[in-house]
Structure formats: structure tokens, C-alpha cells
Amino acid sequence: MIKDMINFLLVGVGGQGTLLASDVLVNVGLVAGYQAKQAEVHGMSQRGGSVTSHVRWGRVVYSPLVGAGEVDVMLAFEKAEALRNLRNLRPGGLALVNLETIEPITVTSGGQIYPDDERLRKAFAQVTGQAVYINGGGIAGKLGNFRVANVVLLGALSALMENRQIAGKNLNADTWLSVISERVPPKYLQLNQKAFQVGRQAVNGGEADTVE
């Protein structure tokens, strides 16, 4: 069953693979039979800036941008960026938060304070009962490459969306995998497939949510 509209927001820090993930997501939507649009919001090309990407699946999609408070699914690659964008989430919306800390320079050599995990969880709990936490970097590290954390997160997201019946039944792991496979270099195909599966298992095996 096709839903009228599913709004995604991906947030992270430059270099985390956010844009590849949003490219995968918008194309998964198309393959699943939705109209889909994607909008990147990023500034300059330096390493380490905030990156956000809007993805929308729907019967008809007009605006490529999602309005604040209308995000159904948030995929956060980094904790401070997760909090920074929390007000965009619809109350009760799904949030998958990667427990990754990337301290900005205002913390490392300025006097500002990076939010701790307790503050993160408390804030999300005020907006939704559907916040799921995962240590994507740790899981990717076990596979031998931190860079596939983004695909681990996609795997976890695919399982969460399936379990919670967010996007209809015709969307399964194979759809995601075929879209991912078209977008990674052949050399890293196996690694990415593995990362996706491990991400799914983290959700289905209960590792996500509890990972600290």
C-alpha cells in the first residue's frame, strides 16, 4: 500500500556519507512506486560542516523541502546534529540516531559544551516514543571500515520501516540492496551488502536501542 506522504530528514556532518544515504533513500522510494524528491541543504565544501538532506516519498510530491514539524522519519548520523534538528520531527515520528560524537571546533578549542547522551535521549523522549539509538560507527568498525556506517544505518532504517509498516509491503531488503549496489564501487560491494545486513540485524536482534 502506498502512503500519501512520507517525509524523511537526514542530518549529519560533512564526510559521514549522508548524501549517499539520501541518494539511496530517494531512489528506493522511486523503485517502491512512489513519486520521490530530494533536496540537499549544505553550504561550502569544507570537511566537517552540518549537512541536511530532505527526502519525500508520496503519491504526489510538490515541495522538495519538508516543513519543520512534518518529518515522519529522521535519520541522524551525529548526536549534536540530531538535537539541532529535533524540532523538525513530527511528534511521535520515527528517529534513528547514530550515537556518534563529532565535536565542532567551538567545543574542541572554544568553550562550548557538547551534549551528553542523557540530554539527547531526554529531549527525543519529549517528542517521540519512537527514537532508536544505534552505534553505527562501532558496528561498521567491526566490519573493518568506519566509512560504511552510513549503510549500516540504512540497513537499520530498512528494518525499522518494515517492522513498523511505514512504507507498505512491497518494500523489502532486496529493493534497498539493489539500489545500494548500483551506487557503490564494485570493490566495496560485498562490504556494503554486509554492512546493510548487519544494520538490519542490529534492529531485529535488539542490538540497536540498547547499544551504548
Add this chain to the structure above:
Amino acid sequence: MIKLLSGNEAVARGAWEAGVTVASAYPGTPSTEILENFACFPNVYAEWAPNEKVAMDVAIGAAYDGVRAFAAMKHVGLNVAADSLMYASMTGIEGGLVIVSADDPAMHSSQNEQDNRNLAKFARIPCLEPSDSQEAKDMTVAAFDLGERFDTPVMLRLTTRICHSSTPVEVGERLEANPAGNGHPAKKFPRNPAKYVMVPGNAIQRHPVVEERIRQVAEIAETFPYNRIEPGSASLGIITAGVTYQYAKEVFSQAAILRLGMTWPLPVRLIHQFAKSVERLVVIEELDPFIEDAVRLMGIAVEGKRIFPITGEFDPRLVRECAIQAGLLPESAHIALPEVEIGELPARPPVLCPGCPHRSTFYILNKLKVPVNGDIGCYTLGLVAPLSAIHTCGCMGAGIGVAHGAIKAGSPERHVAVIGDSTFFHTGIPALINVVYNQSPVIIVIMDNRITAMTGHQDNPGTGRTLQGQKTVEIEIEPLVRALGVKHVKTVEAFQVKEIEATLKDYLKLAEPAVLITREPCALLPEGRKRWMPLEVISDKCNGCSLCFRIGCPAILKSDELDERYQRPKALIDAGMCTGCEICAQICPRQAITFRVTGEQ
């Protein structure tokens, strides 16, 4: 075939399908990917020009020669190219000429948010505005057809949200302008001075032609297929264009909509007809009240900027909330934001990357406490604390002239101007000539990181490669500067902190123009990445003096470990971020920073 394309990719595709054979541009966000994508199509010529004016002249020359051509630039680039835009409007063209202007509402990466529809009107040329990628492609083709029919350049006006959004596009085939296959028409380059030589005698003849031409286009606008009325309730009529059309469609399910694909000249009769059919008429447009003012001049009661902001970028939420405020939508349309206590979050400002070759120069300039006139590029980030070493920055090529002017005004300080390699080629050279010709002791630092970095690594006249990947002459900056008559010129490796400091101190003693070229590839270039090798802090040697924090490197962190004597945090280097540029190692007074010794090797 349906493909998901960004607006920029779609314009490139449209240009290719329209049979364009020549395109020229200078990179600038959000327009850069247009030429990058166009350059990859077969049977086309695409180039990076040193600046937008040159790009425009190149496209005009190709259009005079009878082929279809375009120039692409960001909104402020069109200021640089405005002189050429104005004469091209006067002469008209042989083959189609499209000027792609990528405007940047909200200034995601620009110094202003000027609305370039004004420049289309100013130049008396048609302005087309697509609302998604499909239209970006289709209207690119339509722009060439329109321009050739009326002998006029056409502006295709995009905004960041169109450029950088990906939406589905049904792609088509290439129209070969000439069945012979090479895209070049059989006719000779025109010998038609009455049309193409704009001396006053000819220009006087051309101006009425231009005015008549835009009147004729206005007539066509009445039936232009991308101008259309979408019927709805008679109580509210919305006129909109570009991406705001999408927001209007999303937010107003009942209203009648007049969607304008051509925003200059406007279809006067169509607008009157639409206005008569609705009780309340509202224009939704980002930036200037461009359509609104024109509609009001038609004697029609209309609202616009009274309801929606004149600054920044719109989104569905902003449109909805403004509409509720103005009574266009009921209170019940309001979407509440979640109530949540988030607390203060650390800002994540853009900063120079770890390993950036610009860092050393700004560290020294900060130390020397001189006024620094900056320019447009990554190095504008020398502004950010703790480097805090940029005091003015206006536009491409401005810094050298501003420094010269301040000195001629009697500023008793020695002024420095910093400018990147690509920006120097863009508009820095004439400013340097001025400094030499009119003699002021400006110290100019040309920060040569071997690439146009901020827009994402485009080649430039100094890199020895063209946009389409050919090897070419590598224009050397030092001999060029010497040839301009600068007596004091030195090239230094950008990571040599002490040599940069010594050179700048020497220059400060002079009363003549002096140029320092700091040279090192951008750390993110393949040749820059090759040398990445992380450093580490030898904890026993570090006493937490914090000097290394003053270079503002994201790879240098405060350790949890405190120095015993002073109780201050020691430094710690993030091995995943550090590239081993050794700027910190050179300034550490205790030699506590060295290359990491890896146990496994």
C-alpha cells in the same frame, strides 16, 4: 526514460538535447554542476573561463557564429558579466544564447541574495523560471527556441532549491542543430556591422529594435505553454513562479493558481483575466516583489510582500504560517512544532579543514595585527576565530583594490590583501596592475592551493588541466606577477610557517607593492591526500600552553589529561582528522608534536 536529476543536471541535459555545442562558465554555488555535467556529454565543448564576463563573451561569440551556446553562473557572477549581457541584448544573436543565472535566496554560500529577474528586465531579455527538474530541462530547450525566434538572449533563472533538488525527469534525445552532424551551421560568421558593431550610430538604430522585440515576446507570453492558470476557488488567486509554485500547490489545496514560467515580460492580458476571476489576489515569490510590483502597475489590487518576507528562502511551513497570519488559511491549518527543551547546542561553523594550506598564513597575519582585506574562496574562513584575520570581504577580486584605496586615503597601517589562485585569475590581476601602476605599498598574499577549492575542486588557468580533462598550459603566477612590475615577489611552501612570517615581516619594512605566493595543494586533492600522515602529541612534553589551539585546527582537541603543574588541559590530536601538515608542530614551543609512530610497522 525517467531519471532522477538535480536541477543543474537537468539544465545540462536540456542544453545537450537542445543541440548546444558550446558552453562556458566560472564555477559558483549553486550553479557549478551545470557545466560539470554538460562537459560529460558527447559532441560538446565546455570550458571553465577565468571569470563570468569572459564566459559570457565566449558564449556570445559562439552564438554569433550560429551555434547554440550558453553561459552559466551564480547570481553575483552576472554582475561581473553584466556589461556583456547588455551588449548581447542590443546585438541579438544568430544561434540561440541562454544565460543561466543561479540565484541564492538565503545566501547559503553567497555574499548577497540579489534577485536577477531584475537584470533580465534591465537587459530587456526574456526570463524563464522552472519549478522542478523536468521543467529545468524542458525550459532550457524552450529558451533556445524562444531566443532564436525573437533574436534575443534568454535568461534561465534558477534558485538554489531548484539547482540542488533532485526530481524525476523524462529525458529526451538530442536535437542535432545541423543534420551534417557537427552542430555547426553551413553559413559564415556574420559580416553585419550594423547589427554586431555597437558604435553609437549602430546602437541608436538597435535600441528601438530591442524595445519592439520585448513587446513581441510579451505578446507570446500570453500563450506561452509554461504560463498557465490552474483553476480553483474564486475566493483566492495565487500568482507564483519557480520553486514557490511547489510550496503554493502543497499549502493551498483550494486556491486558483496562475503559474508563470516566463517572469519577464509578463502576460498582461492573462494576468488581468486571472485577477478578474478571483476575489483576492496574492503573489507568492521569493526575494523582490518583482511580479507583485508589475501587477500593481497594471492597476490591479494585489498583495505579496505584505504577507510573505522579502528576505531569505521560503518553504512550505513559512508559506503556510504567513498565509494563516494574513487570513488566507484558517487557524486550523497550523502545524504545531514539538514542545521540547533542547538547551544550548554548540555551533558548527564552517572552518578551514585540517591540513588546509591557508591556515599558516592566517595564523601569522593574526600575529602581525595588520588589516587584512579578503576575497571570495575557502580562505574567507580566515575570518573565523581563533584565526580572526580577515577584516573586509565583499566580492571576487575586491580585496586588492580595497587595500589600495585604504592606503591612498591615508590609512597609516600597512594593508594586506589575500586572494586565492582562481580568484587572482578571475579579477585579481587588474587590481594588482592598479597597485603597481599607482604605487601603493599593499602586501598581497596569493594563496595558491592549485585548484578552485570552495566550489568543489574545479580546474583553473593555473592547474594545467581543462574542464574536459585535457592537459594545457599551466599559467605560472610568479612570472606573471613579476611581468606586471612587482619588484618584491616570493613563492613559499604554504606550510612553512617561519618562512611566511619572515617574508611578511620583511615586506612590512618596504614602501612598495610586494607579493607573497603561498603554494601547496588543497589537502582534499588527491595529491594533497597522498601526504596525509597523522601527528600526535607527546603527552609528557605538552604543558597545556594552548598555543596550538590558536591555529583553529579541528584535529586538535583538548585532552582530559591536565598538566600537573598548571592544571590546564593538554592537547590531543585526532588521528582520523590530522593530515600531518605540521603547522602545529612548528609553533609548539616544547616540540611536543611529532609524527605518530605506529607499532605495527
